[in-house]
Amino acid sequence: MITQGFSICYSPLSMLTNKSQGFITAIRNKDEKIVKKLLAMGVHTGMQITLEQTFPSFIIRVGRTRIAIDKEIASSIKVRVVSH
Amino acid sequence: MSARLLYPPPIENAIARIEPLLDTKNRISRRSLALLLLQKDPILRAQLQQEPYFPQIERIVVETQSCFVESLSLAIAQSRHQFTTAIEQDITIQPSKERTSKYEWLHQLTVNPVTGIPILLLVLYFGIYQFVGVFGGGTLVDGIEGFFESQINPVVNTIVAAIFPWQVIQDLLANDYGIITLGIRYAVAIVLPIVTTFFLMFSLLEDSGYLPRLSLLLDRLFKTIGLSGRSIIPLILGLGCGTMATLVTRTLESKRERIIATLLLALTIPCSAQLGVILGLLSQEPTALIVWASVMMAIFLGIGFFAGKIVPGNTSCFYMEIPPLRLPSLKAILTKTYVRLKWYFGEILPLFILASILIWAGKLIGVFDVIVRGLEPVMLWLGLPTEAAPTFLYGFFRRDYGAAGMFDLHSSGILTGQQLVVAAVTLTLFIPCIAQLQFMFKERGIKTTIAIASFVILFAFSLGYILNQVLTIMEVSF
Numbered sequence: 153m154i155t156q157g158f159s160i161c162y163s164p165l166s167m168l169t170n171k172s173q174g175f176i177t178a179i180r181n182k183d184e185k186i187v188k189k190l191l192a193m194g195v196h197t198g199m200q201i202t203l204e205q206t207f208p209s210f211i212i213r214v215g216r217t218r219i220a221i222d223k224e225i226a227s228s229i230k231v232r233v234v235s236h
Numbered sequence: 237m238s239a240r241l242l243y244p245p246p247i248e249n250a251i252a253r254i255e256p257l258l259d260t261k262n263r264i265s266r267r268s269l270a271l272l273l274l275q276k277d278p279i280l281r282a283q284l285q286q287e288p289y290f291p292q293i294e295r296i297v298v299e300t301q302s303c304f305v306e307s308l309s310l311a312i313a314q315s316r317h318q319f320t321t322a323i324e325q326d327i328t329i330q331p332s333k334e335r336t337s338k339y340e341w342l343h344q345l346t347v348n349p350v351t352g353i354p355i356l357l358l359v360l361y362f363g364i365y366q367f368v369g370v371f372g373g374g375t376l377v378d379g380i381e382g383f384f385e386s387q388i389n390p391v392v393n394t395i396v397a398a399i400f401p402w403q404v405i406q407d408l409l410a411n412d413y414g415i416i417t418l419g420i421r422y423a424v425a426i427v428l429p430i431v432t433t434f435f436l437m438f439s440l441l442e443d444s445g446y447l448p449r450l451s452l453l454l455d456r457l458f459k460t461i462g463l464s465g466r467s468i469i470p471l472i473l474g475l476g477c478g479t480m481a482t483l484v485t486r487t488l489e490s491k492r493e494r495i496i497a498t499l500l501l502a503l504t505i506p507c508s509a510q511l512g513v514i515l516g517l518l519s520q521e522p523t524a525l526i527v528w529a530s531v532m533m534a535i536f537l538g539i540g541f542f543a544g545k546i547v548p549g550n551t552s553c554f555y556m557e558i559p560p561l562r563l564p565s566l567k568a569i570l571t572k573t574y575v576r577l578k579w580y581f582g583e584i585l586p587l588f589i590l591a592s593i594l595i596w597a598g599k600l601i602g603v604f605d606v607i608v609r610g611l612e613p614v615m616l617w618l619g620l621p622t623e624a625a626p627t628f629l630y631g632f633f634r635r636d637y638g639a640a641g642m643f644d645l646h647s648s649g650i651l652t653g654q655q656l657v658v659a660a661v662t663l664t665l666f667i668p669c670i671a672q673l674q675f676m677f678k679e680r681g682i683k684t685t686i687a688i689a690s691f692v693i694l695f696a697f698s699l700g701y702i703l704n705q706v707l708t709i710m711e712v713s714f
Contacts, residue, residue: 178306179310180306183553184307184309186553186555187307187309187310188309188313189555190555191309191310191313191317193555193557194317196313196314196317197314205347205348207349208349208452208453208454208455208456208457209452209453209455209456209465209554211347211452211558217557218557218558218559218560219555219556219557219558220448220451220452220455220465220554220555220556220557220558221553221554221555221556222455222456222459222464222465222553222554222555224551224553225553225554225555
Protein backbone atom coordinates (compact mmCIF):
# COMPACT_ATOMS: atom_id res chain seq x y z
CA MET A 153 0.00 0.00 0.00
CA ILE A 154 1.23 3.41 -0.88
CA THR A 155 1.11 5.88 1.93
CA GLN A 156 0.07 9.45 1.32
CA GLY A 157 2.69 12.16 0.91
CA PHE A 158 5.03 9.78 -0.79
CA SER A 159 4.95 9.59 -4.54
CA ILE A 160 6.86 7.59 -7.09
CA CYS A 161 7.18 8.70 -10.67
CA TYR A 162 9.48 8.35 -13.64
CA SER A 163 10.30 11.60 -15.24
CA PRO A 164 12.96 13.21 -17.41
CA LEU A 165 15.30 15.30 -15.28
CA SER A 166 14.45 18.41 -17.31
CA MET A 167 10.85 18.32 -16.00
CA LEU A 168 11.77 18.19 -12.33
CA THR A 169 11.72 21.05 -9.91
CA ASN A 170 14.76 22.40 -8.15
CA LYS A 171 16.17 20.33 -5.24
CA SER A 172 14.42 17.14 -6.38
CA GLN A 173 16.07 13.91 -5.38
CA GLY A 174 15.74 10.51 -6.90
CA PHE A 175 17.33 7.55 -8.62
CA ILE A 176 18.38 7.35 -12.25
CA THR A 177 16.23 4.78 -14.04
CA ALA A 178 17.55 5.20 -17.59
CA ILE A 179 19.83 7.31 -19.76
CA ARG A 180 18.54 7.68 -23.32
CA ASN A 181 19.83 9.95 -26.03
CA LYS A 182 19.89 9.46 -29.79
CA ASP A 183 23.50 10.61 -29.70
CA GLU A 184 25.52 7.68 -28.37
CA LYS A 185 28.46 10.02 -27.66
CA ILE A 186 26.51 11.92 -25.04
CA VAL A 187 25.47 8.74 -23.25
CA LYS A 188 29.12 7.68 -23.19
CA LYS A 189 30.22 11.05 -21.80
CA LEU A 190 27.65 10.83 -19.03
CA LEU A 191 28.83 7.32 -18.19
CA ALA A 192 32.43 8.51 -18.18
CA MET A 193 31.52 11.23 -15.68
CA GLY A 194 29.94 8.59 -13.43
CA VAL A 195 26.26 9.04 -14.25
CA HIS A 196 24.81 5.52 -14.25
CA THR A 197 21.39 3.95 -13.92
CA GLY A 198 20.52 3.11 -10.33
CA MET A 199 22.51 5.94 -8.82
CA GLN A 200 21.10 8.59 -6.57
CA ILE A 201 20.80 12.01 -8.20
CA THR A 202 20.09 15.46 -6.77
CA LEU A 203 18.98 18.37 -8.94
CA GLU A 204 20.65 21.45 -7.49
CA GLN A 205 19.72 24.12 -10.02
CA THR A 206 17.67 24.42 -13.19
CA PHE A 207 18.53 27.87 -14.52
CA PRO A 208 20.54 29.03 -16.48
CA SER A 209 21.91 25.48 -16.69
CA PHE A 210 21.00 22.28 -14.91
CA ILE A 211 23.37 21.33 -12.10
CA ILE A 212 23.21 17.78 -10.84
CA ARG A 213 25.02 15.90 -8.13
CA VAL A 214 25.65 12.21 -8.63
CA GLY A 215 27.76 10.43 -6.04
CA ARG A 216 30.46 12.92 -5.15
CA THR A 217 30.49 14.54 -8.58
CA ARG A 218 28.81 17.77 -9.55
CA ILE A 219 28.00 18.27 -13.21
CA ALA A 220 26.49 21.10 -15.26
CA ILE A 221 24.37 19.99 -18.23
CA ASP A 222 22.00 21.70 -20.64
CA LYS A 223 18.29 21.02 -21.01
CA GLU A 224 18.75 18.62 -23.92
CA ILE A 225 21.04 16.33 -21.91
CA ALA A 226 18.89 16.74 -18.79
CA SER A 227 15.90 15.42 -20.70
CA SER A 228 17.82 12.25 -21.56
CA ILE A 229 18.23 11.31 -17.90
CA LYS A 230 15.11 9.61 -16.55
CA VAL A 231 14.59 9.74 -12.82
CA ARG A 232 12.40 8.03 -10.23
CA VAL A 233 11.69 10.90 -7.90
CA VAL A 234 11.88 10.22 -4.18
CA SER A 235 11.45 13.68 -2.71
CA HIS A 236 10.79 17.17 -3.93
CA MET B 237 36.69 -11.22 -4.42
CA SER B 238 37.11 -12.66 -7.88
CA ALA B 239 39.44 -10.55 -9.95
CA ARG B 240 37.60 -11.21 -13.17
CA LEU B 241 34.76 -9.02 -14.28
CA LEU B 242 31.99 -11.03 -15.91
CA TYR B 243 29.59 -9.37 -18.31
CA PRO B 244 25.97 -10.44 -18.90
CA PRO B 245 25.82 -13.90 -20.63
CA PRO B 246 25.02 -12.65 -24.18
CA ILE B 247 28.11 -10.43 -24.08
CA GLU B 248 30.30 -13.19 -22.66
CA ASN B 249 29.04 -15.48 -25.44
CA ALA B 250 29.85 -12.90 -28.06
CA ILE B 251 33.36 -12.43 -26.63
CA ALA B 252 33.90 -16.18 -26.76
CA ARG B 253 32.84 -16.21 -30.42
CA ILE B 254 34.89 -13.18 -31.49
CA GLU B 255 38.13 -14.11 -29.69
CA PRO B 256 39.13 -17.08 -31.91
CA LEU B 257 38.64 -14.95 -35.04
CA LEU B 258 41.21 -12.34 -34.01
CA ASP B 259 44.93 -12.41 -34.72
CA THR B 260 47.07 -13.55 -31.83
CA LYS B 261 50.01 -11.31 -32.73
CA ASN B 262 48.27 -8.19 -31.47
CA ARG B 263 49.76 -6.91 -28.24
CA ILE B 264 46.37 -6.10 -26.75
CA SER B 265 44.51 -9.05 -25.23
CA ARG B 266 41.84 -10.54 -27.49
CA ARG B 267 39.22 -10.14 -24.80
CA SER B 268 39.81 -6.36 -24.76
CA LEU B 269 39.70 -6.23 -28.55
CA ALA B 270 36.43 -8.17 -28.60
CA LEU B 271 34.96 -5.78 -26.04
CA LEU B 272 36.06 -2.80 -28.10
CA LEU B 273 34.42 -4.29 -31.19
CA LEU B 274 31.18 -4.83 -29.25
CA GLN B 275 31.31 -1.15 -28.29
CA LYS B 276 31.78 -0.24 -31.98
CA ASP B 277 35.15 1.39 -31.41
CA PRO B 278 35.71 3.40 -34.63
CA ILE B 279 39.53 3.15 -34.66
CA LEU B 280 39.67 -0.62 -34.24
CA ARG B 281 36.84 -1.09 -36.76
CA ALA B 282 38.75 0.95 -39.32
CA GLN B 283 41.83 -1.22 -38.72
CA LEU B 284 39.98 -4.50 -39.19
CA GLN B 285 37.68 -3.36 -42.00
CA GLN B 286 39.71 -5.23 -44.65
CA GLU B 287 40.01 -8.53 -42.77
CA PRO B 288 38.06 -11.50 -44.24
CA TYR B 289 36.45 -12.25 -40.86
CA PHE B 290 35.11 -8.71 -40.38
CA PRO B 291 31.57 -9.42 -41.72
CA GLN B 292 31.26 -12.29 -39.28
CA ILE B 293 32.22 -10.01 -36.37
CA GLU B 294 29.61 -7.53 -37.59
CA ARG B 295 26.98 -10.27 -37.48
CA ILE B 296 27.93 -11.26 -33.94
CA VAL B 297 27.71 -7.64 -32.79
CA VAL B 298 24.27 -7.16 -34.34
CA GLU B 299 22.99 -10.44 -32.87
CA THR B 300 24.29 -9.53 -29.41
CA GLN B 301 22.78 -6.06 -29.63
CA SER B 302 19.35 -7.60 -30.25
CA CYS B 303 19.48 -9.15 -26.75
CA PHE B 304 19.57 -5.69 -25.12
CA VAL B 305 17.23 -2.72 -25.01
CA GLU B 306 20.05 -0.28 -24.31
CA SER B 307 23.22 -0.06 -26.41
CA LEU B 308 26.01 -2.57 -25.85
CA SER B 309 28.38 0.18 -24.68
CA LEU B 310 25.89 1.09 -22.02
CA ALA B 311 25.47 -2.53 -20.92
CA ILE B 312 29.25 -2.98 -20.74
CA ALA B 313 29.75 0.27 -18.84
CA GLN B 314 26.98 -0.71 -16.46
CA SER B 315 28.65 -4.04 -15.61
CA ARG B 316 31.97 -2.33 -15.06
CA HIS B 317 30.39 0.28 -12.87
CA GLN B 318 28.62 -2.29 -10.70
CA PHE B 319 31.89 -4.18 -10.35
CA THR B 320 33.87 -1.11 -9.26
CA THR B 321 31.12 0.05 -6.93
CA ALA B 322 31.27 -3.33 -5.22
CA ILE B 323 35.04 -3.00 -4.81
CA GLU B 324 34.68 0.53 -3.52
CA GLN B 325 32.09 -0.45 -0.90
CA ASP B 326 34.32 -3.30 0.17
CA ILE B 327 37.34 -1.17 0.91
CA THR B 328 36.02 2.23 1.98
CA ILE B 329 34.24 3.48 5.08
CA GLN B 330 31.45 6.00 4.59
CA PRO B 331 31.42 8.84 7.11
CA SER B 332 28.02 9.00 8.74
CA LYS B 333 27.55 12.61 7.59
CA GLU B 334 28.72 13.89 4.20
CA ARG B 335 31.34 16.58 4.73
CA THR B 336 30.63 19.65 2.60
CA SER B 337 33.37 21.72 1.05
CA LYS B 338 34.62 24.82 2.88
CA TYR B 339 33.67 26.97 -0.11
CA GLU B 340 30.16 25.55 -0.61
CA TRP B 341 28.60 28.97 0.04
CA LEU B 342 30.87 30.56 -2.56
CA HIS B 343 29.87 27.89 -5.06
CA GLN B 344 26.20 28.74 -4.49
CA LEU B 345 26.92 32.44 -5.00
CA THR B 346 28.82 31.87 -8.25
CA VAL B 347 26.26 29.56 -9.91
CA ASN B 348 23.04 31.31 -8.88
CA PRO B 349 22.27 33.70 -11.75
CA VAL B 350 21.16 36.50 -9.39
CA THR B 351 24.54 36.72 -7.69
CA GLY B 352 26.56 34.84 -10.31
CA ILE B 353 26.15 37.33 -13.16
CA PRO B 354 27.36 40.33 -11.10
CA ILE B 355 30.31 38.20 -9.89
CA LEU B 356 31.05 37.27 -13.50
CA LEU B 357 31.06 40.93 -14.53
CA LEU B 358 33.31 41.83 -11.60
CA VAL B 359 35.75 39.03 -12.47
CA LEU B 360 35.88 40.17 -16.09
CA TYR B 361 36.21 43.84 -15.14
CA PHE B 362 38.97 43.45 -12.55
CA GLY B 363 40.64 40.33 -13.89
CA ILE B 364 40.70 41.11 -17.59
CA TYR B 365 40.12 44.84 -17.98
CA GLN B 366 41.91 46.25 -14.94
CA PHE B 367 44.71 43.71 -14.49
CA VAL B 368 45.48 42.74 -18.08
CA GLY B 369 44.25 45.80 -19.98
CA VAL B 370 45.10 48.69 -17.70
CA PHE B 371 47.98 47.28 -15.65
CA GLY B 372 49.60 44.91 -18.20
CA GLY B 373 48.66 46.71 -21.40
CA GLY B 374 49.00 50.20 -19.98
CA THR B 375 51.43 50.60 -17.10
CA LEU B 376 53.85 47.79 -17.93
CA VAL B 377 53.83 48.30 -21.70
CA ASP B 378 54.42 52.03 -21.35
CA GLY B 379 57.34 51.42 -19.03
CA ILE B 380 59.11 48.75 -21.08
CA GLU B 381 58.26 50.33 -24.42
CA GLY B 382 59.56 53.69 -23.22
CA PHE B 383 62.76 52.02 -22.05
CA PHE B 384 63.20 50.40 -25.48
CA GLU B 385 62.50 53.62 -27.38
CA SER B 386 64.81 55.73 -25.30
CA GLN B 387 67.59 53.33 -24.28
CA ILE B 388 67.83 50.31 -26.56
CA ASN B 389 66.69 51.38 -30.01
CA PRO B 390 69.10 54.35 -30.37
CA VAL B 391 71.99 52.10 -29.31
CA VAL B 392 70.95 49.36 -31.75
CA ASN B 393 70.55 51.90 -34.53
CA THR B 394 74.02 53.34 -33.90
CA ILE B 395 75.71 49.94 -33.66
CA VAL B 396 74.00 48.60 -36.80
CA ALA B 397 74.84 51.81 -38.68
CA ALA B 398 78.47 51.44 -37.61
CA ILE B 399 78.75 47.80 -38.73
CA PHE B 400 76.75 47.87 -41.98
CA PRO B 401 77.28 50.82 -44.29
CA TRP B 402 74.31 49.84 -46.50
CA GLN B 403 70.98 51.45 -45.81
CA VAL B 404 69.08 48.31 -46.93
CA ILE B 405 70.71 46.06 -44.34
CA GLN B 406 70.40 48.75 -41.68
CA ASP B 407 66.66 48.87 -42.30
CA LEU B 408 66.37 45.12 -42.04
CA LEU B 409 67.87 45.04 -38.55
CA ALA B 410 67.17 48.48 -37.11
CA ASN B 411 65.33 51.75 -37.72
CA ASP B 412 61.52 51.94 -37.98
CA TYR B 413 60.67 48.40 -39.07
CA GLY B 414 63.83 46.39 -38.27
CA ILE B 415 63.94 42.90 -36.82
CA ILE B 416 65.48 44.12 -33.57
CA THR B 417 63.86 47.52 -33.27
CA LEU B 418 60.37 46.42 -34.35
CA GLY B 419 60.12 42.63 -34.18
CA ILE B 420 61.94 42.00 -30.91
CA ARG B 421 60.67 45.23 -29.38
CA TYR B 422 57.08 44.22 -30.06
CA ALA B 423 57.64 40.79 -28.61
CA VAL B 424 59.35 42.01 -25.44
CA ALA B 425 57.75 45.40 -24.81
CA ILE B 426 54.15 44.98 -25.94
CA VAL B 427 53.35 41.30 -26.11
CA LEU B 428 55.35 39.98 -23.16
CA PRO B 429 53.74 42.12 -20.42
CA ILE B 430 50.22 41.75 -21.80
CA VAL B 431 50.46 38.04 -22.38
CA THR B 432 52.15 37.42 -19.02
CA THR B 433 49.47 39.26 -17.07
CA PHE B 434 46.80 37.53 -19.11
CA PHE B 435 48.18 34.03 -18.58
CA LEU B 436 48.61 34.74 -14.86
CA MET B 437 44.96 35.71 -14.59
CA PHE B 438 43.83 32.82 -16.76
CA SER B 439 45.78 30.25 -14.72
CA LEU B 440 44.32 31.74 -11.54
CA LEU B 441 40.75 31.42 -12.86
CA GLU B 442 41.50 27.94 -14.15
CA ASP B 443 43.01 26.61 -10.92
CA SER B 444 40.38 28.12 -8.67
CA GLY B 445 37.74 26.14 -10.58
CA TYR B 446 35.86 29.25 -11.66
CA LEU B 447 35.87 28.66 -15.44
CA PRO B 448 33.26 25.83 -15.51
CA ARG B 449 30.95 28.06 -13.45
CA LEU B 450 31.43 30.85 -15.99
CA SER B 451 30.54 28.38 -18.75
CA LEU B 452 27.36 27.18 -17.09
CA LEU B 453 26.12 30.73 -16.52
CA LEU B 454 26.63 31.66 -20.17
CA ASP B 455 25.53 28.43 -21.85
CA ARG B 456 21.98 29.57 -22.59
CA LEU B 457 23.11 32.87 -24.08
CA PHE B 458 25.74 31.12 -26.17
CA LYS B 459 23.22 28.59 -27.50
CA THR B 460 21.50 31.45 -29.35
CA ILE B 461 24.72 32.17 -31.24
CA GLY B 462 25.35 28.56 -32.18
CA LEU B 463 27.92 27.92 -29.45
CA SER B 464 27.85 26.26 -26.04
CA GLY B 465 29.08 27.47 -22.67
CA ARG B 466 32.33 25.68 -23.31
CA SER B 467 33.32 28.27 -25.96
CA ILE B 468 33.66 31.04 -23.39
CA ILE B 469 37.16 29.79 -22.65
CA PRO B 470 38.66 30.36 -26.13
CA LEU B 471 36.67 33.59 -26.50
CA ILE B 472 38.09 35.02 -23.27
CA LEU B 473 41.54 33.83 -24.29
CA GLY B 474 40.92 35.77 -27.51
CA LEU B 475 40.80 38.99 -25.50
CA GLY B 476 44.39 38.13 -24.60
CA CYS B 477 45.69 36.76 -27.87
CA GLY B 478 43.59 35.66 -30.85
CA THR B 479 46.33 33.36 -32.06
CA MET B 480 46.44 31.32 -28.88
CA ALA B 481 42.64 31.32 -28.73
CA THR B 482 42.36 29.95 -32.27
CA LEU B 483 44.56 27.09 -31.16
CA VAL B 484 42.42 26.47 -28.07
CA THR B 485 39.21 26.15 -30.16
CA ARG B 486 40.31 22.55 -30.70
CA THR B 487 38.96 21.77 -27.21
CA LEU B 488 35.43 22.45 -28.50
CA GLU B 489 33.07 19.55 -29.05
CA SER B 490 31.88 19.83 -32.66
CA LYS B 491 33.34 21.04 -35.93
CA ARG B 492 30.48 23.49 -36.24
CA GLU B 493 31.27 25.06 -32.89
CA ARG B 494 34.96 25.31 -33.79
CA ILE B 495 34.16 27.12 -37.05
CA ILE B 496 31.82 29.63 -35.40
CA ALA B 497 34.30 30.32 -32.59
CA THR B 498 37.14 30.81 -35.08
CA LEU B 499 35.02 33.22 -37.11
CA LEU B 500 34.01 35.25 -34.05
CA LEU B 501 37.64 35.38 -32.91
CA ALA B 502 38.80 36.56 -36.33
CA LEU B 503 36.06 39.13 -36.73
CA THR B 504 34.85 40.55 -33.46
CA ILE B 505 37.17 39.79 -30.56
CA PRO B 506 39.95 42.38 -30.24
CA CYS B 507 43.21 41.02 -28.83
CA SER B 508 44.66 42.63 -25.73
CA ALA B 509 47.22 44.72 -27.63
CA GLN B 510 44.53 46.13 -29.89
CA LEU B 511 42.06 46.52 -27.05
CA GLY B 512 44.60 48.48 -25.02
CA VAL B 513 45.28 51.02 -27.77
CA ILE B 514 41.64 51.39 -28.81
CA LEU B 515 40.42 51.86 -25.24
CA GLY B 516 43.15 54.40 -24.62
CA LEU B 517 42.26 56.29 -27.76
CA LEU B 518 38.49 56.28 -27.46
CA SER B 519 38.23 56.81 -23.72
CA GLN B 520 38.93 60.51 -24.29
CA GLU B 521 35.57 60.64 -26.08
CA PRO B 522 33.00 58.68 -24.03
CA THR B 523 30.38 58.76 -26.82
CA ALA B 524 32.90 57.28 -29.25
CA LEU B 525 33.73 54.50 -26.78
CA ILE B 526 30.05 53.69 -26.29
CA VAL B 527 29.38 53.62 -30.05
CA TRP B 528 32.40 51.36 -30.62
CA ALA B 529 31.46 48.99 -27.78
CA SER B 530 27.78 48.73 -28.78
CA VAL B 531 28.61 48.18 -32.45
CA MET B 532 31.10 45.43 -31.56
CA MET B 533 28.64 43.78 -29.17
CA ALA B 534 25.82 43.91 -31.74
CA ILE B 535 28.07 42.42 -34.42
CA PHE B 536 29.26 39.67 -32.07
CA LEU B 537 25.69 38.62 -31.27
CA GLY B 538 24.37 39.21 -34.81
CA ILE B 539 27.11 37.35 -36.66
CA GLY B 540 27.02 34.56 -34.07
CA PHE B 541 23.26 34.27 -34.52
CA PHE B 542 23.49 34.04 -38.32
CA ALA B 543 26.51 31.76 -38.22
CA GLY B 544 24.53 29.50 -35.91
CA LYS B 545 21.80 29.35 -38.58
CA ILE B 546 24.12 28.91 -41.56
CA VAL B 547 26.99 26.67 -40.44
CA PRO B 548 25.82 23.07 -40.88
CA GLY B 549 25.60 20.61 -37.99
CA ASN B 550 23.60 20.22 -34.79
CA THR B 551 23.57 22.58 -31.86
CA SER B 552 26.28 21.40 -29.54
CA CYS B 553 25.40 19.93 -26.21
CA PHE B 554 26.81 21.30 -23.01
CA TYR B 555 28.09 19.19 -20.17
CA MET B 556 30.91 19.98 -17.82
CA GLU B 557 32.10 18.62 -14.54
CA ILE B 558 32.07 21.28 -11.82
CA PRO B 559 35.11 20.83 -9.61
CA PRO B 560 34.98 22.20 -6.07
CA LEU B 561 36.25 25.79 -5.70
CA ARG B 562 39.79 25.80 -4.36
CA LEU B 563 42.37 28.30 -3.27
CA PRO B 564 44.95 27.92 -6.05
CA SER B 565 48.58 27.28 -5.23
CA LEU B 566 50.92 30.08 -6.25
CA LYS B 567 53.58 27.67 -7.42
CA ALA B 568 51.17 25.88 -9.77
CA ILE B 569 49.99 29.18 -11.25
CA LEU B 570 53.54 30.41 -11.83
CA THR B 571 54.60 27.11 -13.41
CA LYS B 572 51.57 27.09 -15.72
CA THR B 573 52.16 30.70 -16.74
CA TYR B 574 55.82 29.97 -17.40
CA VAL B 575 55.11 26.90 -19.54
CA ARG B 576 52.48 28.77 -21.57
CA LEU B 577 54.78 31.75 -22.10
CA LYS B 578 57.55 29.45 -23.24
CA TRP B 579 55.27 27.79 -25.75
CA TYR B 580 53.89 31.11 -26.86
CA PHE B 581 57.23 32.67 -27.57
CA GLY B 582 58.48 29.59 -29.36
CA GLU B 583 55.54 29.90 -31.74
CA ILE B 584 55.18 33.66 -31.97
CA LEU B 585 58.70 35.09 -32.01
CA PRO B 586 59.60 33.62 -35.42
CA LEU B 587 56.40 35.13 -36.80
CA PHE B 588 57.29 38.57 -35.47
CA ILE B 589 60.66 38.34 -37.11
CA LEU B 590 58.98 37.16 -40.30
CA ALA B 591 56.60 40.12 -40.16
CA SER B 592 59.55 42.51 -39.85
CA ILE B 593 61.23 40.88 -42.84
CA LEU B 594 58.02 41.01 -44.89
CA ILE B 595 57.50 44.69 -44.12
CA TRP B 596 61.14 45.34 -45.02
CA ALA B 597 60.90 43.37 -48.28
CA GLY B 598 57.52 44.86 -49.13
CA LYS B 599 58.82 48.40 -48.75
CA LEU B 600 62.01 47.53 -50.61
CA ILE B 601 60.40 46.19 -53.75
CA GLY B 602 57.55 48.66 -53.65
CA VAL B 603 54.70 46.18 -53.20
CA PHE B 604 53.50 48.05 -50.16
CA ASP B 605 53.24 51.32 -52.01
CA VAL B 606 51.04 49.61 -54.60
CA ILE B 607 48.78 48.10 -51.91
CA VAL B 608 48.63 51.38 -49.99
CA ARG B 609 47.61 53.21 -53.17
CA GLY B 610 44.98 50.54 -53.79
CA LEU B 611 43.61 51.06 -50.28
CA GLU B 612 43.41 54.85 -50.58
CA PRO B 613 40.07 54.93 -52.46
CA VAL B 614 38.69 52.51 -49.87
CA MET B 615 39.70 54.97 -47.16
CA LEU B 616 37.87 57.83 -48.89
CA TRP B 617 34.86 55.57 -49.24
CA LEU B 618 34.89 55.07 -45.46
CA GLY B 619 35.20 58.80 -44.97
CA LEU B 620 38.76 58.42 -43.71
CA PRO B 621 41.83 60.42 -44.78
CA THR B 622 44.10 58.60 -47.26
CA GLU B 623 46.87 58.77 -44.65
CA ALA B 624 45.03 55.98 -42.82
CA ALA B 625 45.78 53.43 -45.59
CA PRO B 626 49.20 52.24 -44.29
CA THR B 627 47.62 51.72 -40.85
CA PHE B 628 45.32 49.09 -42.32
CA LEU B 629 48.12 47.37 -44.18
CA TYR B 630 50.41 47.20 -41.16
CA GLY B 631 47.43 46.17 -39.03
CA PHE B 632 47.54 42.88 -40.86
CA PHE B 633 51.08 42.21 -39.72
CA ARG B 634 50.32 43.11 -36.15
CA ARG B 635 46.80 43.99 -35.13
CA ASP B 636 47.98 46.33 -32.43
CA TYR B 637 50.33 48.01 -34.87
CA GLY B 638 47.32 49.14 -36.87
CA ALA B 639 45.73 50.55 -33.76
CA ALA B 640 49.01 52.19 -32.75
CA GLY B 641 49.20 53.81 -36.19
CA MET B 642 45.74 55.22 -35.54
CA PHE B 643 47.03 56.69 -32.32
CA ASP B 644 49.72 58.59 -34.25
CA LEU B 645 47.17 59.85 -36.79
CA HIS B 646 44.92 61.07 -34.00
CA SER B 647 47.67 62.88 -32.11
CA SER B 648 48.79 64.64 -35.28
CA GLY B 649 45.20 65.79 -35.74
CA ILE B 650 44.50 63.96 -39.01
CA LEU B 651 41.89 61.60 -37.57
CA THR B 652 39.04 63.16 -35.63
CA GLY B 653 35.74 62.30 -33.95
CA GLN B 654 33.55 60.29 -36.31
CA GLN B 655 36.52 59.11 -38.40
CA LEU B 656 38.15 57.77 -35.26
CA VAL B 657 35.11 55.62 -34.44
CA VAL B 658 34.80 54.36 -38.00
CA ALA B 659 38.51 53.54 -38.12
CA ALA B 660 38.41 51.80 -34.71
CA VAL B 661 35.42 49.64 -35.67
CA THR B 662 36.83 48.75 -39.09
CA LEU B 663 40.26 47.93 -37.68
CA THR B 664 38.81 45.74 -34.91
CA LEU B 665 36.74 43.81 -37.44
CA PHE B 666 39.47 43.75 -40.06
CA ILE B 667 41.47 40.64 -40.73
CA PRO B 668 43.33 39.12 -37.78
CA CYS B 669 47.08 39.48 -37.65
CA ILE B 670 49.32 37.26 -39.76
CA ALA B 671 50.01 34.91 -36.83
CA GLN B 672 46.33 34.29 -36.17
CA LEU B 673 45.72 33.69 -39.87
CA GLN B 674 48.47 31.11 -39.89
CA PHE B 675 46.93 29.30 -36.93
CA MET B 676 43.48 29.41 -38.52
CA PHE B 677 45.06 27.71 -41.48
CA LYS B 678 46.71 25.11 -39.26
CA GLU B 679 43.57 24.35 -37.23
CA ARG B 680 40.72 24.77 -39.73
CA GLY B 681 42.34 24.03 -43.10
CA ILE B 682 42.74 26.16 -46.19
CA LYS B 683 39.12 26.25 -47.41
CA THR B 684 37.59 27.46 -44.16
CA THR B 685 40.41 29.95 -43.64
CA ILE B 686 39.96 31.52 -47.09
CA ALA B 687 36.20 31.64 -46.59
CA ILE B 688 36.50 33.29 -43.15
CA ALA B 689 39.23 35.71 -44.27
CA SER B 690 37.36 36.93 -47.36
CA PHE B 691 34.18 37.34 -45.34
CA VAL B 692 36.04 39.30 -42.66
CA ILE B 693 37.65 41.74 -45.14
CA LEU B 694 34.40 42.31 -47.00
CA PHE B 695 32.36 42.66 -43.82
CA ALA B 696 34.85 45.01 -42.12
CA PHE B 697 34.90 47.52 -44.95
CA SER B 698 31.16 47.31 -45.70
CA LEU B 699 30.31 47.84 -42.07
CA GLY B 700 32.76 50.74 -41.85
CA TYR B 701 31.00 52.31 -44.82
CA ILE B 702 27.53 51.80 -43.37
CA LEU B 703 28.59 53.07 -39.95
CA ASN B 704 30.06 56.21 -41.52
CA GLN B 705 26.81 56.85 -43.43
CA VAL B 706 24.64 56.22 -40.38
CA LEU B 707 26.72 58.49 -38.15
CA THR B 708 26.61 61.23 -40.81
CA ILE B 709 22.84 60.96 -41.28
CA MET B 710 22.18 60.87 -37.55
CA GLU B 711 24.55 63.80 -37.11
CA VAL B 712 26.24 62.21 -34.12
CA SER B 713 29.03 64.47 -32.98
CA PHE B 714 31.99 63.43 -30.89
